[in-house]
Amino acid sequence: NSRAGLFVWLSACLAGRPQTDDLAMLAYLQNRYHADNQTLVVQLVHASFDILTNALLQGKPPATRELLRSFICNKVQTVLAVLAPVMGQVVLDTCLQTAFLSIVIDPIPPISTGSSEATEILRRTRLEFLRACILHGVATEGIVSSVLQENPPSPPKAVKYTRDSLLAQCTTNINRLDSLTGELGNMHGNAGAIASCVVQLINNLCASKDSMGLKTACSILLKRVQYMDVVMQYTQPADFLLPLCMVLKDWTHDQDQAEFLPAYEEFASILLFILAVVHRYDLTSTEIGMADTDFFGFQMLKNVPSSTALSELSSEQSAQLTKWLEGLFPADEQDETGGITDEVMRQCPPQAFYMLVPTLFEQSILACKAGHLSISTFKAGLELLLEPFLLPSLVGGLNWLVSHSWEDHDDADVLLQVLDKLLKPSSSSTETQAMHRQVLVIVAKPLKQSLEQLVRKRPDKSGASSMATFLNAYADSSISKSSTRTELEQWTSPHSTDMGSSLRACIHNLTEWGISVTANPPPRYAANMISAACQILGASEVLRLMAKHLKETPGPNVSAALDVCTAMICAPAIAAQDLREQLTLQAGNTDALLRRNFGEATMLVRLHRSVEAQLAVQQV
Structure with a gap:
């Protein structure tokens, strides 16, 4: 398991709509590292900071950086909390100290533009992450000074939240949700509890058919739709959108009621929140659990609106x-x-x-x-x-x-x-x-x-x-899964390279960085490159290029290169799904394998076994 492999997989999870809900993430990590929790902790911390560093090197907008910072300070801490009882406090503290020895805090040369800002962001994130770990009992007080090699400033006052206590508060006074959603931008390790509260509150209101409560909740969430990016790190869209869609689908219009304005107001708030989230993440009907249902809200967004004669x-x-x-x-x-x-x-x-x-x-x-x-x-x-x-x-x-x-x-x-x-x-x-x-x-x-x-x-x-x-x-307020025009021109420019060469160079650079014994910032990497390659070249050609590259990789580096390619194929993306299906077909076609170059066929089989091994738990 190379440092680059987890960096590639986690980058894909955080590109576009976050896909880091607990079940999927823990299943993949446990399957990747088996019982080696110490390596898991070190490489998870590495990969998380590497992704933030990569965003800083590429000049990503502040909103992207804040989402990655939230992932580090809030989400990673919850994963470590699951492992803490098994590992023990002393071992976990040691792993955290070891991880930070290999994290580059000043990735940009001092005289370069943005160097001081990047260093300040990484330093602040490191401190906030450690404080969140301490607040939630994942690390001990002494680890901060041990990692920083200095006495840190006094931490701001923060209280550890739990989902159940927050849910009780919101059930008693739903307006409490307003201040809670504002706290989703904090780095205290509480985002997971708040996100779980939001999802469960929506489900409870839907189950009780409390349309007035749903109107209030959706109106509050509409004020800060961007914070749904944080909520999405802990859940799947269907967990809260499906119940909301079913409320609208089964909406009862009683013509005998006294007034109709409140019902229209409630319907409007719920509908607009659904439309806003579906638009922001470009969700499909399958992703929200409505694949077999003709939901009119999707017609409003996805179909060209047409008038009727x-x-x-x-x-x-x-x-x-x-x-x-x-x-x-x-x-x-x-x-x-x-x-x-x-x-x-x-x-x-x-x-x-x-x-x-x-x-x-x-x-x-x-x-x-x-x-x-x-x-x-x-x-x-x-x-x-x-x-x-x-x-x-x-x-x-x-x-x-x-x-x-x-x-x-x-x-x-x-x-x-x-x-x-x-x-x-x-x-x-x-x-x-x-x-x-x-x-x-x-x-x-x-x-x-x-x-x-x-x-x-x-x-x-x-x-x-x-x-x-x-x-x-x-x-530009939606979370795009697609490559930008600048990225496509960089990867496919006839004056410099082509898509296939760009892909192989990317795998090579990631492999070299992953096996380096010195602490270096990651090479610039865009997780959507695989999707672009599959669209331009096709999944079959991408696999051929990977197999060829692995065959030509020097022996000592093959395992690291194989790990990088495996991570690209295991990524939670539609293009990666196409690659997995094509890989299964090719690896299972014995006659075709025998006709291929022996080295490439061998690497294709190894790649298939590696992918199957890392995804086995998710398929159960």
Whole structure:
């Protein structure tokens, strides 16, 4: 087991949506190290700091660095806590001291840009990690001065949290969740307890069908969706999204109830939280446990929103659409309606309303274009869509606008006025602003591209340009699993190298670093390189390149190189899954193996055995 191998696997776990829930992570680590817990602890600490160092060397944004720091100070500590009773305190302290002897705290030369910042971040993370270990009983007080070789400053006051105590507090007073989610950004080792509390609280509220409690919880979480990155280090999306989706799927619309606004508000908060999380991590229906269910929320996000011709609407849908149009817009300039009344909502369940939104947008814009609806009346009606109980409708409405051709319908001016109204609401309500921000995060990227396309074709539309600029702040808020254009150009540039050569160079550099006896920072590595290689070359060719590289690797280094390749294939990624399937097929085809180069065939079989061994526990 080389230092580079765990670095590669853990990098993949933390690239994009974190995939480090306790079950998967502990299963892999135990299977990789068997009963050698001392090596496990040393290499886990190494790999965690190596990944943070790698992010600093590549100039990753502060949000990425903070997520990695949280993983070190909060998540790694929980793994060590599981091992502590087996290892004993003295042995665990010794392992931690040994690990820090080989961690480079100043990875960037002193005269280079960013060197002092990188060193300060690593020093601070090291201290916070050790303090978290002490707070949670994983390490003893003396280890800090032993590792730092100096007396550290007095630690800030911190209390050890447990899930059950936090859950009891939130059950008694759900607003306690607000301050707790703010603490997910701390480095005290408590993030695991808070994350578990969040997930269990959502499940309890769903089980008891407490829609009011769910509205409050989802509204709180919508204010800090970025902290779901930390929660995801401890759970799977389906653990909390599936119960929420089922609540909406089974939502009961009782037409005999006294008022309907509270129900619409509750539905809206739950729906928007689901949409925000699904968008942030680009989740599939399988990942949230809804693969066999036609959940309308996924239709809002994943399918191109399309309006329905009036002639194709059912009589019930026609009646509902008419009620909404009459509620949103006055019949004429002098005769104002009463807005969205209980009577409007009584006849239309929330699910039905959201599916009607694209048609509602289209019919409203057609009425404006034909002169049947003044733009001032239209914009006044749009104010209602900015109210919290209807705000998620902007996801479907704005996505419909993106798919709407600017040129074919000659209504660009109307659409731009609609956007101007919807992108910048006047409300000062914290809840409304948080919900509206998440709507913009969801629609920003395609809407920005649509506006830029309009500007290229119609330079006179200066309003479109300013709106596209406004959306820049929201367009990069999702956690991407894909390689950036810069990375792809670096790996595939015909003037320097090609994808295959880049992959082999990457394996070589990782191997050399992993077996080095001196303490060096890791080579620059992007976990999504394997996905890019599989997309460009295909899984079969990637395996061929790996086998060839292993065959040509000098004997003493083969084990380390094999460990690097194994880690790449064991990674929790779709591309790695393709590699595993292809590896199983090739290694099981005896006739094809006999026809291959003997050295490559041998390495392919060894690689397959290594992968099977490391993943055996996960397959049980």
